[in-house]
Amino acid sequence: MFKKLFMMAFVGVILLSVQGASAITWGTMEVTASNSVAYVERYGIQEVTLGITYQPAIFGYLPVYAEVSVENSPGWLTVIPSPQKFVLKPGVNKNVQLIMQVKEHDRQAGDSGTVEIAIRGKLVTGGVFRQIEEGKISLLVGYNPYTEIAISALQPIERTSPDRELPFLVNIYNYGNSRVIVDLTAEKEPGDWRYVISPSTVVIEPKQPGDDTFPYATVTITLTSPHGTVISYHNDWEDFAIKAKARSEAPYYEYQGGKWVRRTDEIDLVTKYETTAYFMAKNKGFYVPGFDAIVMIAGIAIAGVLIARKKKK
Numbered sequence: 001m002f003k004k005l006f007m008m009a010f011v012g013v014i015l016l017s018v019q020g021a022s023a024i025t026w027g028t029m030e031v032t033a034s035n036s037v038a039y040v041e042r043y044g045i046q047e048v049t050l051g052i053t054y055q056p057a058i059f060g061y062l063p064v065y066a067e068v069s070v071e072n073s074p075g076w077l078t079v080i081p082s083p084q085k086f087v088l089k090p091g092v093n094k095n096v097q098l099i100m101q102v103k104e105h106d107r108q109a110g111d112s113g114t115v116e117i118a119i120r121g122k123l124v125t126g127g128v129f130r131q132i133e134e135g136k137i138s139l140l141v142g143y144n145p146y147t148e149i150a151i152s153a154l155q156p157i158e159r160t161s162p163d164r165e166l167p168f169l170v171n172i173y174n175y176g177n178s179r180v181i182v183d184l185t186a187e188k189e190p191g192d193w194r195y196v197i198s199p200s201t202v203v204i205e206p207k208q209p210g211d212d213t214f215p216y217a218t219v220t221i222t223l224t225s226p227h228g229t230v231i232s233y234h235n236d237w238e239d240f241a242i243k244a245k246a247r248s249e250a251p252y253y254e255y256q257g258g259k260w261v262r263r264t265d266e267i268d269l270v271t272k273y274e275t276t277a278y279f280m281a282k283n284k285g286f287y288v289p290g291f292d293a294i295v296m297i298a299g300i301a302i303a304g305v306l307i308a309r310k311k312k313k
Contacts, residue, residue, distance in 0.1 A: 027056040027090070029066065029119040029135035033098075036139055037260055039253045040077065040100050042146035042177060048139060050081070050096040052119055054088045054132070063089045064121035064132060068096055074113030076104035077141060081117070088121070100141060106209045109145035109178035109250035114138055145250035147270060148175040149182060149204075151242070151277035152216075161285035162227040162234050168279055170242070173216045174204040176273070178250035184219060187276055190240035192226040193283075197242070204246075225283040234283045246273045 034049040054064050066088045068081035080099045088094050098117070117139070121132035152171045160166040172182050182202050186195065202217035221242060227234070248271045253260045266272040 024131055025057050025133055026123060026131040027054055027058075027064070027121065028133040029054055029064075029121045031117065031119045031135040031137045033137055033139060035255075035260075037142070038100065038139060039142045039144045039255075039260060040102055041144050042102055042105055044101075046100045046141075048098040048100070050098055050117065050119075050137070052088065052094045052096055052135070053092065054090050054121055056090045060090045062123060063087050064123055066094070067120050067122075069118045069120060070115065071118050071136075072114065072116040074111075074115075074141065076102060076107045076111070076143075077113065077115070078103045079115055098139075102143065104209065105177065106207050106211065107143055107177060108206050108208070109143050109176075109248065112140060112142040115141055142253065143177070144252050145178040145248040145271060146176050147178065147180060147246055147248045147273045149173060149180065149244060149246040149273055149275060150175060151244055151275055153277055153279065156278065157280045157282075159282040159284060160223075160225050162225050162283055164225050166223045166225060166281055168221040168223070170219050170221065170277060171216045172202060172204060172219060172244055173214045174206055174246075175214055176246070176248065177206050178248040179203065179205050180246040180248055180273075182217070182244050182246045184242055184244050186240065187243040188239070188241040190223055190279075190281060191238045193238055193240075193281065194224040195240070196222045198222065221279070223281055225281070231286070233286050236283050237280055238283065239278065239280045241276050241278050243274060243276045247271065 030053045032051045038046050038048050040046045050068070052066060052068070054066065065085065067085045070079045070081065073079045078101045082097045082099055086094060115138065117137050119135040121134070123132065150173045152173060154169045154171070156168070158166050158168060174180055180203070182204060184197050184200050186197070189195070198220050202219060204217050205215050207214050247266070252263045252267065252271050254263050263271070
């Protein structure tokens with residue numbers, strides 16, 4: 001015990017006497033990471049564990065003040081070490097959590113960037129603070145997809161008369177961060193009405209940095225109102241529903257068994273999203289078989305009479 005105290009005192013005297021010895025290396029900060037690659041979610045937090053140790057080169061008794069510094073990171077990512085500063089004894093491992101979160105959502109899934117970390121140490125004595133060699137490590141961080149769409153009907157309730165086409169215009173908005181393929185189908189068909197969805201599949205790009213609005217695609221749902229085979233009167237409401245299913249084109253990675261694995265199945269709000277819009281159509285009026293032809297013939301006849309009168313004058 002006495003020998004150890006004597007040695008520590010001797011080390012202290014030497015350290016205080018070499019205030020100008022800035023070229024002497026007193027030790028090295030070493031750092032490892034639980035993973036060299038990580039993927040972050042739009043609304044999630046991803047953590048990577050850093051293992052930090054101080055290895056003295058000359059004297060192994062004095063601890064260091066250690067600091068974890070984020071030297072570089074993508075502009076769309078927030079990176080915070082926890083804890084950032086601490087006292088570290090020689091040869092003792094200290095785990096630090098590197099917390100990462102997306103701060104700019106208008107980034108496209110699949111984007112990646114490098115996070116550079118430096119570990120610096122300072123001895124507890126004065127003039128030799130800068131004699132600890134810093135440790136460095138780099139991580140590659142990717143952005144996982146997030147999938148969400150919305151259907152906006154310009155006029156979800158419309159009226160028409162028998163045997164007429166009735167168009168519904170709808171916009172499909174992409175609120176996610178990846179290019180999506182959207183398939184539209186009838187979740188509830190409009191009874192006896194005929195319907196056509198055009199186009200039934202659309203591709204929508206994600207919002208880009210600086211865009212004021214979300215990208216969208218316009219789809220037309222055309223209904224044809226029913227009618228009887230004889231003269232009839234109609235005054236009926238019919239409701240129907242359209243389902244839109246979006247699939248992301250970006251790959252999704254999940255941490256499994258100590259490594260990142262690409263998922264190929266469909267996951268809600270990640271690689272797929274489904275939503276439904278509801279509509280109502282009213283069919284009101286008389287239907288007379290051949291009425292259009294009768295009107296046309298009558299119109300031609302009236303036009304002929306008018307022309308004949310003009311010639312007589």
